Amino acid sequence: MSHRLGWMLVVALATTARAAPSLPPAPPPAPGAPVRPTAPDPLPPEAPDARPRVAAAAAPATALDVKNLHTLTDDPTVGKADRVDGDERGGVVAFTFDDGPNPETTPAVIDALQKYNVPATFFIVTQRIAGKHGEKSREILQRELDAGFLVGSHSVTHPNLKRASADQLNREVDASIRTLAIQANRPIGLFRPPYGAINLAGRLRLKKLGLTEVQWSVDTLDWRAHNADRLRKKVISMIKKDGGGVVLMHDVKPITAQVIAGVLDDLEAENCARLAGNREPILPVSLHYFLRDGKAPRELPAAVKQRTEAYRAALPERCAKRSAPPEPAVQHAAK
Numbered sequence: 168m169s170h171r172l173g174w175m176l177v178v179a180l181a182t183t184a185r186a187a188p189s190l191p192p193a194p195p196p197a198p199g200a201p202v203r204p205t206a207p208d209p210l211p212p213e214a215p216d217a218r219p220r221v222a223a224a225a226a227p228a229t230a231l232d233v234k235n236l237h238t239l240t241d242d243p244t245v246g247k248a249d250r251v252d253g254d255e256r257g258g259v260v261a262f263t264f265d266d267g268p269n270p271e272t273t274p275a276v277i278d279a280l281q282k283y284n285v286p287a288t289f290f291i292v293t294q295r296i297a298g299k300h301g302e303k304s305r306e307i308l309q310r311e312l313d314a315g316f317l318v319g320s321h322s323v324t325h326p327n328l329k330r331a332s333a334d335q336l337n338r339e340v341d342a343s344i345r346t347l348a349i350q351a352n353r354p355i356g357l358f359r360p361p362y363g364a365i366n367l368a369g370r371l372r373l374k375k376l377g378l379t380e381v382q383w384s385v386d387t388l389d390w391r392a393h394n395a396d397r398l399r400k401k402v403i404s405m406i407k408k409d410g411g412g413v414v415l416m417h418d419v420k421p422i423t424a425q426v427i428a429g430v431l432d433d434l435e436a437e438n439c440a441r442l443a444g445n446r447e448p449i450l451p452v453s454l455h456y457f458l459r460d461g462k463a464p465r466e467l468p469a470a471v472k473q474r475t476e477a478y479r480a481a482l483p484e485r486c487a488k489r490s491a492p493p494e495p496a497v498q499h500a501a502k
């Protein structure tokens with residue numbers, strides 16, 4: 168229980184995740200204790216591991232039972248929920264980014280999300296984080312985790328699972344969970360099928376493993392966009408039209424990396440206009456908000472709620488700082 172609690176805190180309290188070792192080596196869970204009281208040497212002189220220090224510190228002797236796949240999916244905050252379609256609730260928007268990490272494009276997406284204080288979920292194609300070619304992608308994954316973003320599996324090689332055999336499900340679902348959970352050093356409760364395509368056998372597999380299937384409601388089609396300005400306008404207008412939802416984008420696409428800050432700026436501008444007009448903002452939230460158990464909303468972790476409340480509380484000041492037209496003009500335009 169203390170491990171689970173500790174891990175939930177790490178997920179939720181993004182900024183403290185790096186300072187406090189995410190999963191303390193089994194015995195001492197003492198949350199306020201200074202760094203690793205039991206380790207006499209800050210660094211062994213041999214340093215046999217080539218991994219960077221941060222990654223080593225964030226991945227101590229793990230509490231995961233790597234041989235037991237069910238422990239690798241046992242995430243009580245996001246796992247075992249109904250399929251997410253994005254229409255579970257209105258007035259909030261959850262951004263999701265698929266197919267990464269890509270060292271060329273994903274960092275810009277993370278930067279933009281952090282700049283605008285927007286939560287997101289990254290669905291990882293795990294062949295990108297495997298082997299010696301995956302070194303940079305693993306670092307980006309770690310950055311996503313340290314920053315408190317959710318991560319889920321998006322299969323190993325991104326096949327269409329519409330006609331998947333049991334064997335292919337082993338190779339694409341189970342194996343991706345193994346890779347991702349072990350690399351992330353935490354259980355993984357979310358799976359997004361490539362192309363949103365999955366058959367009954369696939370759905371049964373996800374259910375058996377306790378994975379929540381995540382689809383989307385706002386399909387930006389960013390992967391086939393060529394005009395950045397048009398894409399940016401399209402994404403924000405889709406979000407406004409639907410009053411939120413689960414937005415699908417691809418952090419591996421240069422055009423997405425190019426426009427995402429603009430999209431988030433447009434969202435903030437929209438929310439500032441709503442604030443000025445005494446209307447509810449479209450709050451950017453974590454995917455947690457869309458989780459249902461037998462149609463009933465799942466209770467939100469306190470830290471997830473707090474994060475949303477913090478966004479709302481910070482909005483007036485952020486709006487005041489924007490170089491927007493003076494208030495009367497905004498109000499006039501809103502009519």
Ligand SMILES: [Zn+2]
Pocket residue numbers: 265266321325361362
């Ligand atoms: Zn994909």
